[in-house]
Amino acid sequence: MEHTFGSDSIPSGPINKDTVLTVKPLRRLVPIFPVQPDSNASVPPTGPFSPGAAPFFPFYSSNGSQNKGTGPQSRPPYPIPSPVPISSFKSPVTASRRSTRLNTLVDEDDYSQSDDFEDSYDRDEVEYGSNGNMKKPATRRKTRHSGSVSGSDVDIDPLVTQLLKSFNLLEVDIPRQADSDKDYVDRVITVYNLLRRKIGQLDDIKSANPGSNRRPDLRAGTILMFKGARANLKKRIGGVPGVEIGDIFFFRMEMCLVGVHAPSMSGIDYMTNRVSGEEEPLAVSIVSSGGYDDDGDDGDVLIYSGQGGQSRVKQETDQQLVRGNLALEKSLHKGNEVRVIRGLKDVANGTGKVYVYDGLYKIHESWIDKSKSGCNVFKYKLVRVPGQPEAFTLWKSIQLWKDGVTVGPGVILPDLTSGSESLPVCLVNDVDDEKGPAYFTYTRSLNYTKPFSSISSSSNCVCSTGCQPSNNCACVQRNGGYMPYTSLGVLLTHNSLIHECGRSCGCPPNCRNRISQAGLKLHLEVFKTTDKGWGLRSWDPIRAGAFICEYAGVVVQENVMDFDDNYVFDATRSFEPIEPVPSEERVKFPFPLIISAKNEGNVGRFMNHSCEPNVYWQPIVRENVNESYLHVGFYAIKHIPPMQELTYNYGMVRADRRGPRKKTCMCGSSRCNGYFY
Incomplete structure (x- = not known):
């Protein structure tokens, strides 16, 4: 007798494992979303999501609950030539792990966050149709923030509605949601940051009270997901419409909202690809941000560590070839392009990161390595596709300028201000022979x-x-x-x-x-433009709303x-x-x-x-x-x-x-x- 896991219905009652002759791995370990007819091209994104965040559409099963399953341990019914032995498909049950300190949740990229986040909308109120699309609930709980001057609760729904109306995002534009352009992506990100800052300002009133840090970044993202104010709904291999190489993000939710990287925690995003009637996972994007022992110093080559088995302190167990790891292995043999986002230290915020979209890479090889604690870790070598604009390599060059190791092209004066500012302002002309303004x-x-x-x-x-x-x-x-x-x-x-x-x-x-009285906090540069005279730019990334x-x-x-x-x-x-x-x-x-x-x-x-x-x-x-x-x-x-x-x-x-x-x-x-x- 043969029984296939991942069929349209999950078998009920006990299963006699002795009768299971064939296991098709990752067919559908979790029935998150109905299979799309064109799933070989693109599919709606899946989780995992930050603990406490609402189950955003379309990351929720049609019955309103997320069933977490584990596949049995077995060899696949088909051979895969690989230096990595595909011998286990047992997935961990949880999508995140809990730190032993400060009651903090730690994601796959070692990004810590408080677990006191409360869903902005009740999970039980979300309904889904047979096609997996989210229906508007009959009733909705008010999102309340104790942020008024008098201490009364504030309903921010009118504020959200006004923002969405101002940027023409109140009525969901289905075609532009599926395949967005630069204008649409910019509007989504702008609204997200305006809403996040407004929520933060309301919460600021309670900042002196214990437990008042309610993660406005997650809350703003939850609200916009619920409202449908997001871009590039379909998962896809390759570039994302409206997102350019070198674009930066300061919050994981921003990448999720515009379709660059769907999981708000996991470092590997993947989609299901249909091949000869079978489904296999393919990686679409990865985030390398220091949570694992990656080697990304070379601007065009990234040695990426697989996911799983790691605590906040060290690698505790062997990694398994499941989920994202399996997707990366499949992408190696399929040869598809993978988006790479590099998480770099945010100098302005010592505990934060800035995420840089570094373009498309291809996986060239994989192997198993030993961690310092002796556990097996998957390693993947990704090489950047040639001919793309600079991104991470530009950041490396700028750091050398800041450190005084090298000098940028066309420098006329190292400091235009002659010491008047706390940071020097470089004067540059690599266009013509003009010596300065x-x-x-x-x-x-x-x-x-x-x-x-x-x-x-x-x-x-x-x-x-x-x-x-x-x-x-x-x-x-x-x-x-x-x-x-x-x-x-x-x-x-x-x-x-x-x-x-x-x-x-x-x-x-x-x-x-x-x-505004503290002077410059950014490394600015006055440079000669090609057609507008002298202009101004920054060596540093600048947050939305930051003083320049x-x-x-x-x-x-x-x-x-x-x-x-x-x-x-x-x-x-x-x-x-x-x-x-x-x-x-x-x-x-x-x-x-x-x-x-x-x-x-x-x-x-x-x-x-x-x-x-x-x-x-x-x-x-x-x-x-x-x-x-x-x-x-x-x-x-x-x-x-x-x-x-x-x-x-x-x-x-x-x-x-x-x-x-x-x-x-x-x-x-x-x-x-x-x-x-």
Whole structure:
């Protein structure tokens, strides 16, 4: 008698193992999703997912429960020529392992996370149709955050709806979900980060309370998955539409939302491929982020360790040729391309990582190695497909520049600021023979002839150890009761005036509410562009919402402004907000602020215009007794990879006044207007 595991129905009752003559491995160990007719091309992604996260569509079985099964130990019914013995198909039951310290869950890449995360939506409320698609529940629990100033619970559903509506993601676009483009991917990631930061700001009110860190990154991802705001639903081999080589991610959920790497924990993502009526797993992407003993120092070759058998401290058991390991082995013989994401240390956040999409690789060989503890570990040699743009190799080169080991091409001056900034700003021209921009005096600050009158009568703060929401801080109250920044300098709010601490405040210089006053925190570079004069870019990756620099120069009066001055920031112009349909009133300065950086200024003067920018500006006010000092801060709209030009929209001149002549726009974006002022 022969019985096949993985058929459309799971056998009930006891199984006589003596009668099992043939076991077809990984046919369907877990009935997660119905087999698709075109599954040889692409299939919906499967887990595993972070513990505590909601079972997102389409990662949930049609009966509403995830059955975890293990295949019996047996040899496959077909020979596979391989240096790796395929002798065991016994899968571990759990998708993650629990650390012995601090009640923390550890994923396959050694990415730790608190296990106090609570699903944003009840699992029991999710229903699935016969085709595996998620139905909208009849009732939905409110996602509540104890984040109001008064301590009452906050329903963020209206906030989510407004964000999705603003970015045209409220109505699910099925075709664009399946095969997305760059615009769609960017909108999904932008909404995710705006929502994550808003949830973090609400949670910040409770930061002094134990257990209040509720992982806004996971919660924002859960909500968007539930709402259907995601891209590239179908799993696929090869590149992902709308995602470019060199793109960066700071959260695993971002990669999941755009279809680069579906599991929010596991380092190996794979799909089921149908061959001659049989199904076999093929790897589609891997994440190498230091959780295992990988060797990835060579920019074009990666020695990748298989998954499983590892505790937080060491390799404890032999790895088995199942799940992702088997998928990598199958991909070796199939010869398919595998996406590689490298997880690198996030210098700005000592405990975090930045994930770099390094392009497509092919597996060239595999073998079994011994770990330091004597356990068997699978090793896979992946070689990068030639002809792709630089990604990880560029990061390696930049690190050599930072360390002073090598010098980048075309360097004119190692530090344009002559020591004025805490970090040097390199001046580079590898385009032509021009030796530098026209002479100007470098200054870090904005120079006033006289400050504006105070816009409020409230007192300054007395936070001797730094401002916090729980301190009943006067400056925090001027920001609506919330801290405007995270401890990493990421802006939590937008479309509003930022009240930073002034000179009369009692907080220290490193206060969290003085982010724009601390100078440059990024290694910036002024470089010669091919067609736009001098531009600005960063050696470091930049998080969405991160402070970049302010626009320094001299405050000038509107009636004496030189319209031929190419280094003017005019806050009286009309600027597009981050959200196309903002929920808040458009930002306006309390006083008209015009800055000239022609004769003196900082790196902000080199930022070029773009009709599709990656940087936006926010008004900042610092009050001192009865005086107000207004400033302009630049922040990242989205994650910006190293060496990508930094640009913002110069805005439109008011119709009621004479302005500068139109200039031809060379931004090259798909939304280019053809001109700017």
